Amino acid sequence: MFSSEIARFRKLGIQGLLFQALNFLTVVASGLMMWKGLCLFTNSESPIVVVLSGSMEPAFYRGDILFLTNPADVPYEVGDITVYKIPGGDIPIVHRVIESHITNTTQFLLTKGDNNDGDDIMLYGGIQWLERKHIIGKVRGFLPYVGYVTIAMNDFPQLKYALLGVVGLFLLIQKEQ
Amino acid sequence: MYSTLQRLNHLSSLATTYIMILLGLVSIASLFALPTVDVGKVDVKDLIVQKGRLRRWGAREEEIASMRFDIRTDLNPLLNSYNTKQVFLYLTASYDETITGNTHDVVLWDRIITRGDMRDIRAVGKKLPKSKGGKRGRGNVRVEEGKNKYAWRNPSGSFRDIPTANMTLHYSLMPYVGVLSSGVAATAQGPVSIPELIKR
Numbered sequence: 001m002f003s004s005e006i007a008r009f010r011k012l013g014i015q016g017l018l019f020q021a022l023n024f025l026t027v028v029a030s031g032l033m034m035w036k037g038l039c040l041f042t043n044s045e046s047p048i049v050v051v052l053s054g055s056m057e058p059a060f061y062r063g064d065i066l067f068l069t070n071p072a073d074v075p076y077e078v079g080d081i082t083v084y085k086i087p088g089g090d091i092p093i094v095h096r097v098i099e100s101h102i103t104n105t106t107q108f109l110l111t112k113g114d115n116n117d118g119d120d121i122m123l124y125g126g127i128q129w130l131e132r133k134h135i136i137g138k139v140r141g142f143l144p145y146v147g148y149v150t151i152a153m154n155d156f157p158q159l160k161y162a163l164l165g166v167v168g169l170f171l172l173i174q175k176e177q
Numbered sequence: 178m179y180s181t182l183q184r185l186n187h188l189s190s191l192a193t194t195y196i197m198i199l200l201g202l203v204s205i206a207s208l209f210a211l212p213t214v215d216v217g218k219v220d221v222k223d224l225i226v227q228k229g230r231l232r233r234w235g236a237r238e239e240e241i242a243s244m245r246f247d248i249r250t251d252l253n254p255l256l257n258s259y260n261t262k263q264v265f266l267y268l269t270a271s272y273d274e275t276i277t278g279n280t281h282d283v284v285l286w287d288r289i290i291t292r293g294d295m296r297d298i299r300a301v302g303k304k305l306p307k308s309k310g311g312k313r314g315r316g317n318v319r320v321e322e323g324k325n326k327y328a329w330r331n332p333s334g335s336f337r338d339i340p341t342a343n344m345t346l347h348y349s350l351m352p353y354v355g356v357l358s359s360g361v362a363a364t365a366q367g368p369v370s371i372p373e374l375i376k377r
Contacts, residue, residue, distance in 0.1 A: 058291050059263050059351045078269050078282040079347050079359060096265075098284040101332050103277070108332070114265065114289055119327075121233075141356050143200070 005173050024171045044070040044137035049083055049092055050147030055113030056081070056094055063148030066094065068137030075107050076100060076132075081139040082111060086125050092136055095120055106131055204355025207260035212350075217250025217318070217363035219268065219344050226336050226374045231328055239334040240374055246286075246323050248346055250363040253316035255350060263351040264290045266318070266362060270329065272342035272371075281332075285325040318362070341368035 038047045047068050051060045078100050085092045099110035108129035112119040153160040224244040230236045255264055267287040273280050346363035
């Protein structure tokens with residue numbers, strides 16, 4: 001089954017093989033570079049997120065993609081949809097700000113999901129208010145459904161490894177045309 | 178020459194590219210044609226401050242304000258925009274504390290209006306008799322004697338240092354695809370003064 005591939009590897013030799021590996025690394029590195037550049041540009045640790053829960057329905061459903069920005073020195077306003085992460089909690093949460101209290105040192109925020117009955121204090125894990133350091137960014141743009149791929153991959157990890165393996169294999173054994 | 182797999186690959190990548198370009202163009206076009214609305218009216222009635230507790234375990238007794246309000250505004254321009262999936266209406270009170278200078282912004286009432294029920298928002302608040310005209314009431318927001326949905330309280334536990342508050346009805350426009358936008362749908366005529374605590 002793989003005899004032709006093995007034969008091609010033989011023909012490539014060490015140099016060709018190394019060249020293919022370099023190609024593969026370039027693809028990975030440029031992807032990482034673009035992501036980190038976007039992080040710097042938007043001042044957010046994760047400028048693109050996928051909605052994981054239904055607490056903002058009917059605005060956002062599971063699998064929708066959100067684009068975030070987090071401009072420094074601009075306070076969050078009531079009505080902004082923010083993405084926050086509580087220290088200790090592992091997934092970021094997308095909810096709307098319903099209270100903002102600005103003192104001369106900090107800003108305290110309270111959030112609520114549009115589809116939830118009560119506010120989020122239960123989700124905060126002990127703290128009373130959100131502060132700027134908890135917030136990853138404010139939602140600026142919206143693209144429906146596309147992120148469902150990542151949810152599928154999270155739900156079925158085998159799919160993720162299969163996809164990674166296939167892509168890697170294709171990159172390595174692909175013929176230059 | 179070309180295998181079926183290659184043809185399929187080409188076709189799907191082409192389709193994805195063009196769909197993405199189309200979605201990008203739609204979001205840019207709707208950004209240039211953002212709808213605007215005329216600012217409507219919010220009337221605040223029966224604003225009172227009482228001692229009370231939140232319905233939460235271990236809640237302390239504090240001053241809680243409650244009120245009734247009327248809203249009249251026309252959101253038809255938002256409805257007529259093709260890239261509108263949902264409008265989120267929210268009434269905020271914004272106020273400053275005189276001594277500490279802290280500024281506060283609190284949502285008192287909100288309402289999700291999806292495109293499906295946009296045809297008749299007259300059911301907001303209490304039920305109104307159905308109009309015969311069909312299209313006439315479309316996009317008109319009429320709230321009569323609405324109550325604040327969320328408890329209005331101050332982090333300090335008291336409204337003593339707060340003379341007035343500004344009441345504003347905002348909208349947040351959720352598109353099918355593209356950039357989120359927001360604006361003011363209605364305001365109260367001037368700042369609303371906050372009354373003394375009612376003692377029991």
